Amino acid sequence: MEASPHKPERDRLPVLTKVCYGLGTALDMWGFWLYPAVAYAVFNIYLGVPPWLVGLALTLIRIYDAVSDPLAGWLSDNLRSRHGRRRPFILIAGIASGLGLPALFWVSPSWSQVTILGLSAVFWYMMLSSLIYIPIVSAFSVPYNSLGAEMTPDYEERTSVMTYRSVMQKIFEVGNFYALRFTNLSWFLLPEVNKKNTLLGMQVYTAILGTLMALFALVIFLQVPERYYEKVVVKTARRIPLRSSFYETLKCRPFRLMMGFGASFTLGTSMVGALGYYATVYYVCRGNTIEGDNWNFWSGIAFMVGGLLGGPVLNRIAYWTEKRRAVVAAAAIGIFGYGGSWFLYTPLVPWLQTLAAGLMGMAAAGLWMLHGSIGADVIDYDEWQTGTRREGSFTACGSYLLKLGNAGGYFVSGLILDWAGFDRQVDVQSPQTIFWIRAMLALIPIVGLLGVIFFVLQVPLSREKCKEIRAALEARRGTV
16 A cells, blocks of 8 residues: 555655765855855955946856856766766865865956956956866766755655755855955955955955865765665666757756746846845945945845745645645745845845845745755656656756856846946945835846746646656666
8 A cells, every 4th residue: 555645655864964965055055156146246346347247257157157067967977986976076076166266266456457358357357267167166066966866766855855955055155145244354454445355355265165165075975875876877888978968858848847947036036136235235234335244144144044944844845735835835935035125125224134035045945945856856757758867967957057047147137237327436326226226126036936936836746746756667677
């Protein structure tokens, strides 16, 4: 007799394994997302590069990042070694990405006065340093995310793995929010001009984070096994062609729907990612960057707390109902958070913005946790349909499309700031500039979250369907 959906036979993983796996979110957060989180503050506000040019650099960087992912996925799907196919990439690329992180900020302030081909030399350094660094981080990130999809075949335990990962990601994400506050330390203040050396602060800060990244990569390599490798992968002599890293993967309809889910959320939120910081500094704090950095940090703490709650709470909702309904609940929380920013970002009561940040964090944590869990179910669906298991191809292709969404969002952020009339030379921006920054911060993510609901409700993978697929797979090739 089939087990009740509310009391499944769980294929549980040790807590230590899930915690060690979650450490990899630090490399993902700091290697990919720290840079865009501070780019406008470092390169626009401190070094004077026009905001549209910073946005263009972030867009081109993310497009290049997306192009490197399919190659990383294809290589890790086809690697055969005594340490598996994911873990060698995690070790080598993880350590290299940590040691290379500070190089992204090895720029001289004098370069902001130099132009090459009519564009700031700082812009060209942003492009060149990322051209070298991004493939290294991709070589870690794609195998790492692929490893998460193959840690367990269990429908419920996959959500548990992604919950641990989501909670730890929120903890490490504070590192991105704390970055600019770190530059407020007295070591980096310039008393003669009553300002701070943001660039030097970031160089020191990234050296600290990079060291931690290298250590975490080593822990993951030593403590997280590749469960499918010995029982499924090494029995397959046929190598997966590069073409399947993109074209054949996109033929899977549930995967296309999940990419619509991810792209809607990513594009909607990355479009306004920088605007939250500008709203804090130039509306709530009236142009005081030091005070703005401090409130940005506390908003980051609130985002983390919301994320710590969001993962477990939405895990329970998914367990009591199913994953797709939990996604709808998470999207609704996000709509309240982003829409509420219009009222909660106010100079009259600055701390109210942390409430909006908490709701945003809860929604983001829940959505990405569920996106990863449903993504593992999609990989089972594809293996059931095609007979081939290729986590790296799915991870790389998904990452490619999501990063294209980020790329478009970053560019639009810069365009919105320029269009709104932002002027870094003045502390008090015009009422029109403030209005459009606040309006776009509230409205654009809501449209993206409505898209999330639309796409996820069409995914044909209920709890019962996933159980049916697992049983069919184990009958065909055995358990793992």
